[in-house]
Amino acid sequence: MPGLNRSPSTRTLERIHDALLARFGPQNWWPGETPFEIMVGAVLTQNTAWGNVERAVANLRAAGVLHPRALLRLSPSRLTRLIRPSGYFNVKARRLRDFVAWLVGRIGDQYPVQGLRGIATPRLRRELLSVRGIGEETADSMLLYALGRKVFVVDAYTRRFLARHGLIEPAASYGAIQALFEKSLPRSRPLFNEFHALIVALGKNLCRPRNPRCGECPLLKVLGAPSL
């Protein structure tokens, strides 16, 4: 059974990227104006449609609390009300506070990218993961999109999409999938940035959980699946 569940080559991944780019165009992620706003969005978007996150972020902006100190000054109940549209508001209010408390404790009033600049990426990632409510995808999204670190972000779409094309086992770990990209692709910030965003664009459009045939998936044609 050649071609099934073997590690995708550099060329395969590049073809996937190019096909997605041709189909969906540049995504220009992350939608957010400051590193702090991006990090806040990374927490709020956990298992949540982005449109809902935008409402919550708009509320925070209108309240003038898209800054670490200001956000920490909010009462828990006020913060919960502001982020209500993003769902899981009780959980996420705690997660946001825990994260921002860590951030302020770590770098004080320095701007996040400046204050965290001296911390090596593996260590910074470990520290982020130690904050309750920040898992691997959230940490990596912050690292790549807010802080410009070269880490590949893996999400549910990435796993589903690779599994359906026979490129990974469905149960492959986050780290295994991430390593697959990071080992095979040039370590390029714009490439990592765009590739993940394009996979999300694919997921939003076509690669739905209840569509296992994925018949409309443009990659099936472009890449010559099923054997790939």
Next chain:
DNA sequence: ACCCAGGGTCATA
């Protein structure tokens, strides 16, 4: 009336 979303934690076996 469903299904789903740019996850993560915690209890249980």
Next chain:
DNA sequence: TATGACCATGGG
């Protein structure tokens, strides 16, 4: 370590 329950709004 590996499942399952739980969190909750809003669009399709």
